[in-house]
Amino acid sequence: MQLADTCVIRLPAWLGEWLGKQERDYGDERDCMSMVVELSAENVRRQSGGPFAAAVIDSKNDRLISVGVNLVSESGLSMAHAEMVALSLAQNALGDWNLGRFGGMQLYTSCEPCAMCFGAVPWSGVTSLKCAASKADAEAAGFDEGEKPADWKQALQARGIDVVTSLLREEATEVFRLYRASGGLIYNPGPDPED
């Protein structure tokens, strides 16, 4: 029996050039998040996926390790949320599934993680999570965020993961509006609406 044995997540072709033009101070929390939020807007403009982006920053030397954008429709994989993409590419770049081995790895995301990405954060070994838009902002724009434990922030903090929320929240929420205004698909699983 021959089944699929491989799947691939690949960043959009435009992203390398876009990133090359960024002049950012990756030691500055707001500048890091500003890059991530602008990347989420660029993902909408380029029509490569949902209005979400993320990045992994090494706080020991203020270095950008990886970026991610929502690639669910592009990759054909429901797990290809921006955070999963950024974490996986960081692990790929550093050659280790355990970012905790390096210390001080921070995950920036343009939106509070959904239930899946929340669960993925501790497994990745990052020591910090910084979020822009909130679950309420995403849900107000029509996105389903799933069921996280009510005390999700404390759960991460109890694992030694620092959590910052509402960093450039307004700017990130504005990207959701851009997405809706551009006719972007609110993809939710299930049968086709016309069924």
Add this chain to the structure above:
Amino acid sequence: MQLADTCVIRLPAWLGEWLGKQERDYGDERDCMSMVVELSAENVRRQSGGPFAAAVIDSKNDRLISVGVNLVSESGLSMAHAEMVALSLAQNALGDWNLGRFGGMQLYTSCEPCAMCFGAVPWSGVTSLKCAASKADAEAAGFDEGEKPADWKQALQARGIDVVTSLLREEATEVFRLYRASGGLIYNPGPDPED
């Protein structure tokens, strides 16, 4: 700036041949789970990862769509849990991130999903989740399962996803013992123990 832009999940080379030898009735719930639990044991014997396996079955025609095993250390990706691998390969095989479009897709897993995989289930579009070992069994073997909402089964059922637990639970838990007895690594993120 040149960052990693691609990551790949690939099933171990031994898996195709192993699967070719299976003579299973994929219309039979216990036979499906038996295959999955034996696959988790084979993943331990072949030393390709943790003692976890999963499969996606199309209940409309009793067809095996994909399998997954834990590939965290093999792939170098913390998200490469058996369920994530099986769901992604099913989506790859069917050419759609939304398995809900096909109807009747079932996810079998040798262990109740961790917090990340729980969150991934609704996004995938499967209509049924069947689990063998429990969170308590995995934790008793030393694995960290993360924080799911207390009412995680009801949360899935409220989304129309049927949940069956403890199907061949003893058999699956026995594989955890095999893993420990074989000296298998209990990988948890964080600094190296010797640090």
